[in-house]
Amino acid sequence: MSSSVQQRTTGGPDDGRTGGRAGADQLTEQERAGMAAQAKAKRRTTIGWWVITLVVLVWCLFPVASILATSFKTPGDLSNGQFLPSQWSTINYEEILVGDSRELFLTALWNSVGISVIATAIAVVLATLCAYAIARLDFPGKKLVLTVSLMVSMFPVISLVTPLFNMWRTIGLYDTWPGLIIPYLSLTLPISIWTLAAFFQQIPWELEQAAQVDGATPLQAFRKVIVPLALPGVFTTAIIAFFIAWNDFVYGISLTSTEAARPVPAALAFFTGASQFESPTGAISAAAIIVTIPVVLLVMLFQKQIVAGLTSGAVKG
Incomplete structure (x- = not known):
């Protein structure tokens, strides 16, 4: 009887190990969740910077692309409102060079x-x-x-x-x-x-x-x-x-x-x-x-x- 009382009082020999292992597993899961959240936030930040960089590049390079396209347009294409020339021509370069x-x-x-x-x-x-x-x-x-x-x-x-x-x-x-x-x-x-x-x-x-x-x-x-x-x-x-x-x-x-x-x-x-x-x-x-x-x-x-x-x-x- 005394041994059963002692067993109920102190618990089984494996209870401490099981509780410690469960706590370690629980802590590991929390760390994994935190690392995943950090990686997700970092990925979002990287994507955000890429989007901002792309917008700035488009904003800066669009006028240059427009001038480049216009330089290959014929006089008839200048007023049609199209971004790209309907017929690519070097007539403008010939005009200023020869x-x-x-x-x-x-x-x-x-x-x-x-x-x-x-x-x-x-x-x-x-x-x-x-x-x-x-x-x-x-x-x-x-x-x-x-x-x-x-x-x-x-x-x-x-x-x-x-x-x-x-x-x-x-x-x-x-x-x-x-x-x-x-x-x-x-x-x-x-x-x-x-x-x-x-x-x-x-x-x-x-x-x-x-x-x-x-x-x-x-x-x-x-x-x-x-x-x-x-x-x-x-x-x-x-x-x-x-x-x-x-x-x-x-x-x-x-x-x-x-x-x-x-x-x-x-x-x-x-x-x-x-x-x-x-x-x-x-x-x-x-x-x-x-x-x-x-x-x-x-x-x-x-x-x-x-x-x-x-x-x-x-x-x-």
């Missing part, structure tokens, strides 16, 4: 290439020297230099056109390459200085000191040590500066009056159809596609270098 608009377009294309390359080269050289001084030298007001450079870039371009127009007409820079290169420097220098200053701050100061200890002058240390290490940032800055100068329209249309210095974005406004009743939309679209090709090629060929240059200088500002 037709009546050839001289206008090719001259403007040469102006854009020359002005953009020169403005980019000057901006990169000046920005490299200025950014190096800001990053390496300790002088009063160096933060003010960065602030002022950014403030200059904040001024709306259209607000500067009238003073520049009057000034350029007075000193003889109107409708000339220098008359566009100088304003382009005001657009490209601020972002170039800011980008390169952040990049130079990532280069260890000890490397330059070691070169000077070995007998190099400050200029030699800068040219042989700092500049090679800063090439990714310099290259990225050059690409950005070129894009800014290449895509400008306001200065190009306001500070030129002939084909002598008019760049492509401004020249598109002077395209005409075969008659006064014909719209030059197809020729303008074809010219816009041709002008976009260099930018797209640069981004595709040097995408890794551009991203590396931007991210390298973004760690410390």
